[in-house]
Amino acid sequence: MEYEAWLKLIPDFEEDSELVSEKYARQAGESPNNVIKILVALQRLTTELPQLHKAITTHWHLDFPRIIAIDTALSKLGATPEPEVITELDAKITSYLTPRTANQHLPSPRNIGQRVRQMVAEFDDRIPVKDPRPQRRFSKTQVSANASSLTIEAPHEEIETAHESVKATARELGISRAEAILKILSGELDSKQVETKLVLFTAKDLEGVPAYLQGVGWVGPETVERLREDATFIDxxxxxxxxxxxxxxxxxxxxxxxxxxxxxxxxxxxxxxxxxxxxxxxxxxxxxxxxxxxxxxxxxxxxxxxxxxxxxxxxxxxx
Known part of the structure; x- marks a missing residue:
């Protein structure tokens, strides 16, 4: 019902997209920016991607964040991509996102976007397959009168390494992971080397392509190169x-x-x-x-x- 409702709201070509987005944002409780993303993604889906459109309306398995991720990745091809390229990408994406078993788990919007960017790069090598821009942010958020929360953002492999280190420390001391984090950050625990391991699955015969980082998901070539520098290789x-x-x-x-x-x-x-x-x-x-x-x-x-x-x-x- 939600899909059909948004489908009816796709504006005509001559309509002012900004005014349309403001109007529908108030009605739907969405931000104007997100309204534009939904409508643009649906426009591409219904006019350029017939195979994917059929799969979605057969299974009803892709929500709007995932549909938007596909459109965002395809937009890297520019405003007027070659029809035969879109046709081939339509088939590839549909194959990737067609369920093969009951209750099959769906990839996240982030992973879908990265996989489709990889497909797009096969047709235009000027389009790099990159991880989302890595951020390093540390913030304190008050959540109640007696407690606060911390938010940390960093590249995938750094967060996964920190996570494994916290788990190992908590296990060794017999405390919770939250306690281990607080003791490490407060300086109560001396910095100590604990054995951590990241597992990266890469292709043996391809260079410059994404790889799968265990515990994180698909990562781009830049992350792959960083992790390969001191890696132990297993055939x-x-x-x-x-x-x-x-x-x-x-x-x-x-x-x-x-x-x-x-x-x-x-x-x-x-x-x-x-x-x-x-x-x-x-x-x-x-x-x-x-x-x-x-x-x-x-x-x-x-x-x-x-x-x-x-x-x-x-x-x-x-x-």
Whole structure:
């Protein structure tokens, strides 16, 4: 109903877009700027992207922030892109955003925008695939008479490194993460080196393309280059068939399984694989190998379900 309502509000070409946006902003409770973004995105969707339009009106799965992210990325091509380029991009975007399973999780607007910018860059190499402009902001926001909150913004990898460091410190001292942050910032805890690890999945045969940073999502080439400088490289092709005699998987095996599974393997569970336990499908003490073919990510809850024999899983090859 919301989609159909906005569709009726797309102004005629000769109408003043500024006056239209002010009028509809008052009626819809949106900012004039956001009204313009919605209407422009819908205009492109209905006139230039027939395949994506059909997919959206079939599944009703993309909200306006995601539709706007697509339009913003496509606008990098300019006001009059080549029709054949738009047709090919329409097919690529539709394939990317067509659900393949029930209850499939949608990418965030940010990740959708970055993936579409990557597609656009394939047609015009002058258009860089960049991360959103990294910001460093530290602010104090009063939330009540007795407490305040802190807001920190920084590049993806710096926030993820800080997050991993706080988790490790809290775990070592047996305190909450909030307590660990306050003790570190106040100077009560001496700065100490704790082992942190960032995992970046990159293509082996391509340069200057986005990559997937575990815990963050897709990041652009600039971030990839920064992270590769002091990185330890693991060949995922070799890790796919690796095996260890130990119950505990090697870093290479764990990284491969986390990248392959993405989340807990229980249907509909969205716990990230890096926060899951690696379960031996065939029990280790019964001869099951510690290898990717026998290891699968299960969150603590669903691992308990399997261990209690309340459920079991069968892994079949894709036919």
């Amino acid at each position: 995922m092709d070799a890790a796919a068939t690796a095996e260890t005699a130990s119950y505990r998987p090697t870093d290479a095996i764990r990284t491969f399984v986390e990248g392959r599974d993405g989340t807990c393997r229980w249907p509909g569970c969205s716990v990230p694989a890096q926060h899951c336990q690696l379960d031996h499908r065939h029990n280790f003490d019964e001869g099951g190998p510690t290898s990717p073919s026998n290891l699968f990510a299960l969150c603590q809850h669903h691992h308990n379900v399997k261990t209690d024999t309340r459920a079991h899983y069968i892994v079949d090859p894709i036919s």
